[in-house]
Amino acid sequence: xxxxxxxxxxxxxxxxxxxxxxxxxxxxxxxxxxxxxxxxxxxxxxxxxxxxxxxxxxxxxxxxxxxxxxxxxxxxxxxxxxxxxxxxxxxxxxxxxxxxxxxxxxxxxxxxxxxxxxxxxxxxxxxxxxxxxxxxxxxxxxxxxxxxxxxxxxxxxxxxxxxxxxxxxxxxxxxxxxxxxxxxxxxxxxxxxxxxxxxxxxxxxxxxxxxxxxxxxxxxxxxxxxxxxxxxxxxxxxxxxxxxxxxxxxxxxxxxxxxxxxxxxxxxxxxxxxxxxxxxxxxxxxxxxxxxxxxxxxxxxxxxxxxxxxxxxxxxxxxxxxxxxxxxxxxxxxxxxxxxxxxxxxxxxxxxxxxxxxxxxxxxxxxxxxxxxxxxxxxxxxxxxxxxxxxxxxxxxxxxxxxxxx
Numbered sequence: 001x002x003x004x005x006x007x008x009x010x011x012x013x014x015x016x017x018x019x020x021x022x023x024x025x026x027x028x029x030x031x032x033x034x035x036x037x038x039x040x041x042x043x044x045x046x047x048x049x050x051x052x053x054x055x056x057x058x059x060x061x062x063x064x065x066x067x068x069x070x071x072x073x074x075x076x077x078x079x080x081x082x083x084x085x086x087x088x089x090x091x092x093x094x095x096x097x098x099x100x101x102x103x104x105x106x107x108x109x110x111x112x113x114x115x116x117x118x119x120x121x122x123x124x125x126x127x128x129x130x131x132x133x134x135x136x137x138x139x140x141x142x143x144x145x146x147x148x149x150x151x152x153x154x155x156x157x158x159x160x161x162x163x164x165x166x167x168x169x170x171x172x173x174x175x176x177x178x179x180x181x182x183x184x185x186x187x188x189x190x191x192x193x194x195x196x197x198x199x200x201x202x203x204x205x206x207x208x209x210x211x212x213x214x215x216x217x218x219x220x221x222x223x224x225x226x227x228x229x230x231x232x233x234x235x236x237x238x239x240x241x242x243x244x245x246x247x248x249x250x251x252x253x254x255x256x257x258x259x260x261x262x263x264x265x266x267x268x269x270x271x272x273x274x275x276x277x278x279x280x281x282x283x284x285x286x287x288x289x290x291x292x293x294x295x296x297x298x299x300x301x302x303x304x305x306x307x308x309x310x311x312x313x314x315x316x317x318x319x320x321x322x323x324x325x326x327x328x329x330x331x332x333x334x335x336x337x338x339x340x341x342x343x344x345x346x347x348x349x350x351x352x353x354x355x356x357x358x359x360x361x362x363x364x365x366x367x368x369x370x371x372x373x374x375x376x377x378x379x380x381x382x383x384x385x386x387x388x389x390x391x392x393x394x395x396x397x398x399x400x401x402x403x404x405x406x
Contacts, residue, residue, distance in 0.1 A: 130202065
């Protein structure tokens with residue numbers, strides 16, 4: 001990773017872009033434009049830069065981090081981001097010009113190829129995630145070993161493995177069952193035509209994201225051979241199959257939801273097999289010393305380290321978001337503060353939350369950009385206050401809407 005910072009002429013504009021070293025890179029020049037509304041030059045400049053980056057991606061892929069800070073009325077740091085299949089290594093503003101109520105801005109960027117975002121948490125803000133209980137498709141499969149507690153013990157293991165990871169705040173929400181209907185996971189609709197409990201969990205826990213999952217199988221690969229057998233057939237089978245009689249599988253689906261619209265933003269599937277050689281009558285429970293001591297448990301232990309790492313990376317690829325708690329004149333009170341990495345002068349993009357219905361009258365929540373930024377004036381540990389250039393009522397901005405740093 002390398003940061004590139006250049007001072008630009010009239011507006012003291014800096015760009016810090018996160019990179020990985022790719023195989024190919026090209027330099028691209030592009031021009032973007034944006035309308036100036038409410039005499040808000042800052043929002044227009046951000047929009048024009050995004051438009052210029054979009055033009056550049058017609059010739060090469062790009063992914064730029066997003067973070068902007070104001071100092072003495074001028075933009076001192078501006079890190080921007082778009083999702084694509086590449087990454088911008090170096091970026092500079094060549095010039096900008098205002099003609100009428102339109103701002104034109106030209107950039108020069110070095111665009112490199114990349115297969116994924118890398119999960120770097122590029123803007124440095126802390127993402128928050130609640131991990132709910134998991135669903136077990138076939139509870140009878142957990143009877144051997146007494147592993148029915150897996151639906152809560154497994155997510156708590158993920159919490160333990162993720163809670164000290166950088167730029168991440170992990171909360172225990174195992175009292176919630178996000179997806180009660182395994183047949184329709186991950187898109188279960190409840191009687192109110194909403195994704196089941198995802199929005200409720202995120203709102204009650206005050207988190208940006210929710211992790212849930214489904215344990216698809218804990219079955220014995222050869223259930224007949226694993227049963228208590230008469231002595232002679234059991235002896236023959238032990239010679240023929242040896243320990244393969246006690247091979248057990250584990251299949252897990254992981255889901256990550258965005259907590260403001262309920263949208264599924266990431267998922268992974270995992271599977272393994274391991275030997276379960278414990279006594280048939282022994283009830284070890286899941287995630288106990290007895291369980292970890294088995295080969296099956298050891299393999300799941302190693303797998304959960306991978307699951308935690310994958311979840312951390314997937315969350316790193318998602319934007320930072322936080323709710324608007326209330327509005328007062330041109331001020332917005334936000335549900336995040338210095339503990340999330342926010343600082344006075346930071347700017348975040350403003351989004352409305354709207355609801356629309358399909359032909360079956362099912363409700364969907366959508367985030368709609370307002371093309372305006374919030375500049376933070378006061379930051380406390382658990383909340384912050386920002387200012388926008390227009391009255392919230394004129395933009396239909398209200399409590400429950402959000403701000404985003406891509």
